[in-house]
Amino acid sequence: MKITRVEAIPFAIPYRKPLKFASGEVHVAEHVLVRVHTDDGITGVAEAPPRPFTYGETQAGIIAVIEKIFAPQVVGLTLLEREAMASRLARTVGNPAAKAAIDMAVWDALGRTLDVQVTELLGGYTDRMRVSHMLGFDEPAAMVAEAQRMRDEHGITTFKVKVGRRPVSLDTAVVRALREGMGEDVELYVDGNRGWTASESAMAMKEMADLGLLFAEELCPADDVLGRRWLVSQLDVPFIADESAVTPADVTREILAGSATAISIKTARTGFTHSQRVHHLAEGLGLEVVMGNQIDGQIGSVCTVAFGASYALTSRRAGELSNFLDMSDDLLTEPLEIHDGELNIRPGAGLGIEIDPAKLERYRQDR
Ligand code: MUC
Ligand code: MG
Known part of the structure; x- marks a missing residue:
């Protein structure tokens, strides 16, 4: 159950119909796919949606804070040490979507490890x-x-x-x-x-x-x-x-x-x-x-x-x-x-979802 690696992958998927509201608008979902890997060969996933007009985060900023600060803080912890993880992430102010995606990917990995749903x-x-x-x-x-x-x-x-x-x-x-x-x-x-x-x-x-x-x-x-x-x-x-x-x-x-x-x-x-x-x-x-x-x-x-x-x-x-x-x-x-x-909710373990490799290949922006 030990966390060995955290990935942060930028991807972009256009909206068919942009969403407009008083504090901003969104035309393309430029999100970050977060994957948490463990030494048992389990991978948990979540996504971080940057909302600069609400919390100040950007896609590039989410990747940078995960790669430079958060990943080194959580690698080595087990999936059961979530409070230790939360207190390490809390040393950095702000960055709510980056922190949340790591946390949810950890819960997904825990569910998959134990073969139970996150719910x-x-x-x-x-x-x-x-x-x-x-x-x-x-x-x-x-x-x-x-x-x-x-x-x-x-x-x-x-x-x-x-x-x-x-x-x-x-x-x-x-x-x-x-x-x-x-x-x-x-x-x-x-x-x-x-x-x-x-x-x-x-x-x-x-x-x-x-x-x-x-x-x-x-x-x-x-x-x-x-x-x-x-x-x-x-x-x-x-x-x-x-x-x-x-x-x-x-x-x-x-x-x-x-x-x-x-x-x-x-x-x-x-x-x-x-x-x-x-x-x-x-x-x-x-x-x-x-x-x-x-x-x-x-x-x-x-x-x-x-x-x-x-x-x-x-x-x-x-x-x-x-x-x-x-x-x-x-x-x-x-x-x-x-x-x-x-x-x-999905019937499978964890969040019950699988990422389609062909779709990820098509929409990821780091290649
Ligand atoms: C909402 O409830 O405000 C708009 C900006 C944001 O961060 O979330 C949406 C929806
Ligand atoms: Mg609202």
């Missing part, structure tokens, strides 16, 4: 999650058409709508069109990626008060400390902290400050080890949780569902598991499929 190792609550699809900026008619296609083709009935544009009416018109076009039965919530001020957010939420929204997420920056507290105190739906509350300490700070009332857990940035801590904290505090999407590919989406299915709290709400559908291809031998609005 079983973590908690084993269920084997599937309902899926929420994230709709990026577009014209109202195009966003309604995409939601209808997701419902018709995949049975998805929960949608997160990206907002945060100016004027505010651009986005409120979209949400109204979605409610009118999709009917009362679909679940809708909004994510501003900090694009609005607190007062613009309050105005938008008043304008959408009759639309039966489930949540509001990161409508304005957490750094607008009093403004955000003022906003959250007047909302009658939970306000999700996403990029403002990554670590357990961030979550505690945001919740105790009254700047959020629910949280998003993203395995792409907290791996499995730290996502567990955030989950346990949320459970203790009585917070609603949504399993979020960091614009993950299929490997990242498998990680999200593997974690989300592990606990009652993380599998209660639909998880954001479907944006890989916007990509033109992926690296897995068996592509993920969403049926009847649900995504299942």
Whole structure:
């Protein structure tokens, strides 16, 4: 069970349809495939999606920090020494996606070594999650058409709508069109990626008060400390902290400050080890949780569902598991499929996925 090597392989897969939101846009999935090898001949995998507009990481930076700092720190540890590994990685600040991918590849390798699923190792609550699809900026008619296609083709009935544009009416018109076009039965919530001020957010939420929204997420920056507290105190739906509350300490700070009332857990940035801590904290505090999407590919989406299915709290709400559908291809031998609005965990050991060597050869950028 000893870790012998950590690989960081850059790859790029274009999006069929770019995803646009208030803090950035993604046209190509320029991710990093992380592989952790052990002396038993086991390989665990995960992917790191660089999100410079959210956490400051780049593809080149993720590779550099893994090769120069993290790989030497974890080689020689066993797969069971995950807390020792976490404390070594914590000596370097930031770099959440690089750390998370190593952590998840280690859990995958552990599952493969023991011949059990990662979900079983973590908690084993269920084997599937309902899926929420994230709709990026577009014209109202195009966003309604995409939601209808997701419902018709995949049975998805929960949608997160990206907002945060100016004027505010651009986005409120979209949400109204979605409610009118999709009917009362679909679940809708909004994510501003900090694009609005607190007062613009309050105005938008008043304008959408009759639309039966489930949540509001990161409508304005957490750094607008009093403004955000003022906003959250007047909302009658939970306000999700996403990029403002990554670590357990961030979550505690945001919740105790009254700047959020629910949280998003993203395995792409907290791996499995730290996502567990955030989950346990949320459970203790009585917070609603949504399993979020960091614009993950299929490997990242498998990680999200593997974690989300592990606990009652993380599998209660639909998880954001479907944006890989916007990509033109992926690296897995068996592509993920969403049926009847649900995504299942994989049956095999670890994460239950295999990388297709021909696809990796085609999309890797280091050769
Ligand atoms: C989200 O929930 O904000 C956009 C940026 C990012 O890091 O994740 C996405 C989705
Ligand atoms: Mg978000």
